[in-house]
Amino acid sequence: DAGVIQSPRHEVTEMGQEVTLRCKPISGHNSLFWYRQTMMRGLELLIYFNNNVPIDDSGMPEDRFSAKMPNASFSTLKIQPSEPRDSAVYFCASRQGSSNQPQHFGDGTRLSIL
Amino acid sequence: RKEVEQDPGPFNVPEGATVAFNCTYSNSASQSFFWYRQDCRKEPKLLMSVYSSGNEDGRFTAQLNRASQYISLLIRDSKLSDSATYLCVSNPEKLTFGTGTRLTIIP
Numbered sequence: 103d104a105g106v107i108q109s110p111r112h113e114v115t116e117m118g119q120e121v122t123l124r125c126k127p128i129s130g131h132n133s134l135f136w137y138r139q140t141m142m143r144g145l146e147l148l149i150y151f152n153n154n155v156p157i158d159d160s161g162m163p164e165d166r167f168s169a170k171m172p173n174a175s176f177s178t179l180k181i182q183p184s185e186p187r188d189s190a191v192y193f194c195a196s197r198q199g200s201s202n203q204p205q206h207f208g209d210g211t212r213l214s215i216l
Numbered sequence: 217r218k219e220v221e222q223d224p225g226p227f228n229v230p231e232g233a234t235v236a237f238n239c240t241y242s243n244s245a246s247q248s249f250f251w252y253r254q255d256c257r258k259e260p261k262l263l264m265s266v267y268s269s270g271n272e273d274g275r276f277t278a279q280l281n282r283a284s285q286y287i288s289l290l291i292r293d294s295k296l297s298d299s300a301t302y303l304c305v306s307n308p309e310k311l312t313f314g315t316g317t318r319l320t321i322i323p
Binding site: 144193201202203204205208210 | 262
């Protein structure tokens with residue numbers, strides 16, 4: 103079975119540019135999570151969706167960040183405009199069922215904002 | 217106080233030794249607990265769930281202490297390949313990760 107698929111794997115762009123990260127969850131999983139990981143702050147939950155509906159976006163750092171899940175098989179995380187402090191690894195994870203089930207992570211997108 | 221706290225380490229342990237680390241959580245309503253393993257520059261991967269009665273998977277044993285609100289991971293007969301960062305997870309709904317404990321197994 104295919105796991106969580108993220109794209110791109112790496113992104114290098116100049117500050118001020120729009121960045122769009124993409125995620126395809128595991129088929130049949132009904133929850134999707136976006137995380138950001140840095141050395142300083144560890145793994146931070148940005149937002150999560152349940153059945154395509156955003157449930158908790160309290161982790162989204164500011165209005166420059168937005169996330170959508172138009173259908174059960176696709177989600178995007180957008181940063182506009184991007185800043186150097188947004189540089190991090192962004193992980194998408196999905197989960198089937200309730201919170202007693204584990205999350206499964208994609209390979210991540212390594213984002214560098216110059 | 218952070219919802220989940222771990223000793224960041226690093227733990228440097230000789231090959232073959234037993235190593236254990238704990239993770240404390242603040243939300244007493246938490247029902248789900250997991251240990252994840254993350255290798256350098258890779259994604260976190262599920263190592264094992266943590267059940268109320270404790271559970272074992274080969275060389276790995278996970279335990280839950282609800283009274284003191286911590287979970288533990290014990291690794292016996294450690295291997296070089298066990299070197300990684302170990303993340304504990306708790307939270308009733310959105311799974312809150314600890315910052316991870318870095319383990320290095322020394323030949």
